[in-house]
Amino acid sequence: MTTPSSAEPAVWRTLLRAQVLISRRLQALLLAEHDLALGSYEVLRHLGESPNGKLRMNDLADRVLLSRSGLTRLVDRMQREGLVARASCASDARGLFAVLTPAGRARLDAATPTYQQAVREYLLSRLDQDDLEQFGVILDKLADEPACVP
Numbered sequence: 332m333t334t335p336s337s338a339e340p341a342v343w344r345t346l347l348r349a350q351v352l353i354s355r356r357l358q359a360l361l362l363a364e365h366d367l368a369l370g371s372y373e374v375l376r377h378l379g380e381s382p383n384g385k386l387r388m389n390d391l392a393d394r395v396l397l398s399r400s401g402l403t404r405l406v407d408r409m410q411r412e413g414l415v416a417r418a419s420c421a422s423d424a425r426g427l428f429a430v431l432t433p434a435g436r437a438r439l440d441a442a443t444p445t446y447q448q449a450v451r452e453y454l455l456s457r458l459d460q461d462d463l464e465q466f467g468v469i470l471d472k473l474a475d476e477p478a479c480v481p
Contacts, residue, residue, distance in 0.1 A: 352453075353453050353454060354369060356449065356453050357369050357446065357449050357450070357453070360445060360449050361442055361445065361446065364442075364445050365438065365441055365442040365445060367438060367442050370395065370397070370405055371405065371408075371409055371414070372439070372442055372446060373394075373395045374391065374395055374402075374405060374406070374409060374415065374429070375409075375414065375415075375431065375435050375436075375438060375439040375442075376439060376443070376446075377391060377394045377395060378391070378415065378429060378430070378431040378435065378439075379431055379435075379436065379439045383430075384430060384431035384436070385418065385428040385429065385430040385431065386428065386429055387420065387426055387427070387428055387429075388402060388403070388406070388417075388426075388427045388428070388429055389426075391406075391429050406429050409435070412434075413432055413434045413435070414431075414432060414434055414435035414438055415429050415430060415431060415432060415435050416429075416430045416432050417429060417430065418430050
């Protein structure tokens with residue numbers, strides 16, 4: 332095992348700090364303007380991008396990076412608010428879908444411009460085109476899927 336350079340811990344801490352700061356800002360803005368937590372927005376976004384506005388709960392948990400139980404609690408709250416519904420899976424009696432409701436679609440549609448503008452302000456506007464391309468390459472190395480930076 333190699334000894335980390337002095338830069339490695341600093342880079343790691345900076346990455347964590349940037350992620351937390353951006354997430355906190357997004358959370359505060361979405362709550363203030365749309366009464367919608369960031370985690371709830373992510374659930375709505377993934378459902379909104381899926382065919383028929385529904386995803387299996389297991390798949391949704393993977394996409395929003397929550398445990399199965401964590402997603403269940405979040406979907407319970409969102410279901411009480413009328414943003415999502417649950418539907419059983421015809422091919423698997425144990426399987427459940429989370430389904431975007433019309434109220435959930437309306438909340439997603441209202442919050443998306445706010446979310447997109449905040450991402451531009453808090454992250455993308457701080458990088459020039461070369462930075463964006465380089466950042467995309469770096470993220471591709473770190474993630475399981477391409478960052479899709481133009």
